[in-house]
Amino acid sequence: MSARPFLLAAGARPNFMKIAPIARALRARGARRLFLHTGQHHDPLLSDVFLRDLGLGRPDFSLGVGSGSHAETVARVLARAEPILQKVRPRAVVVVGDVNSTLAVALAASKLHLPVAHVEAGLRSRDRAMPEEINRILTDQLSDLLLTPSSDADANLRAEGIPPRRILRVGNVMIDSLKAALRRAPQSRLPQRGFWLMTFHRPSNVDDRDGLRRLLEFLRGAAALRPTLLPLHPRTRARLAEFRLARALNATPNLKILPPLPYFEFVGLMRRAEAIVTDSGGIQEESAWLGVPCLVMRTTTERPICVARGTSELMGADFTRALGALRRVLAGRWKRTRRIPLWDGRAGARCAAALLRRF
Secondary structure, X not given: OOOOOXXXXXXXXXXXXXXXXXXXXXXXXOOOEEEEEOOOOOOOOOOHHHHHHOOOOOOOEEXXXXXXXXXXXXXXXXXXXXXXXXXXXXXXXEEEOXXXXXXXXXXXXXXXXXXXXXXXXXXXXXXXXXXXXXXXHHHHHHOOEXXXXXXXXXXXXXXXXXXXXXXXXXXXHHXXXXXXXXXXXXXXXXXXXXXXXXXXXXXXXXXXXXXXXXXXXXXXXXXXHOOEEEEOOHXXXXXXXXXXXXHHHHOOOXXXXXXXOOHHHHHHHHHHOOEEEEOOOHHHHHHHHHOOOEXXXXXXXXXXXXHHOOOEEEOOOOHHHHHXXXXXXXXXXXXXXXXXXXXXXXXXXXXXXXXXXXX
């Protein structure tokens, strides 16, 4: 077997959970792999804790790009990743998800004529106002191997002219990490049952003062129905301070504000929640597998299979509708999840096998 390593790249919290199963599976097969951390998420609560919990250990390379505009992040990753890729010359560069780091590393590798594999390829929201949608489309066009989580992703890639020989459905690596985390989720002093779990961080929900006020009104209404837990993303915390709304949030009865949580603790809360309200992508997948009702505060989703077969429903920015949906949950009138093929905890192994076959 070639001594050249695979280089696994990630830089944001959701993507650490995606590369961890692949890293374990490659190691189990005796393949060398290196971990490049772009540093897009540099807060210890969004990075260091996750690397420890997932068993990824210290990165082999850390770019430390930090926060900034989309252009600044992509430019920094490009400039800092290129000399590492030139030195390592990996068998293939593996990128995951849809953040700026994903696109930037894929572009740097492609410019150096290095093979690129994209895990979680083919997801589409059809909303190009989302920067992640641009990242998905471009990364897929640059990649030599597109490893998809679901049949809708395969269809999207074929419709965009990607040759079928480059597409392989492997399932959802997030479910691998979720299943492993459930076995290690700690006991918590937080409520054991009968609570809502909520996360908000997307610009469409938190970057506008009026929108953030509507969110606070919804939180008051939701907390009147059930105790409500809100792990507060750094972006959301910053906007609350900027718009001078933090005091109103903290004064909401029955609402508990939490810091960003370690992955295992958050998984434990998801499993026990009566419903989840979020604007996240990955949480839609996890809630579908767990069978927990999920209200998605977005008008579009790149994971329509979680609406079709999972427990998600799109609420748009209609918090009145979302409050009514929570009442439906309380009345026991919410759909049940149906099994999604290959979301079985073995996607990482299929990814590793595909990488070793192709490269």
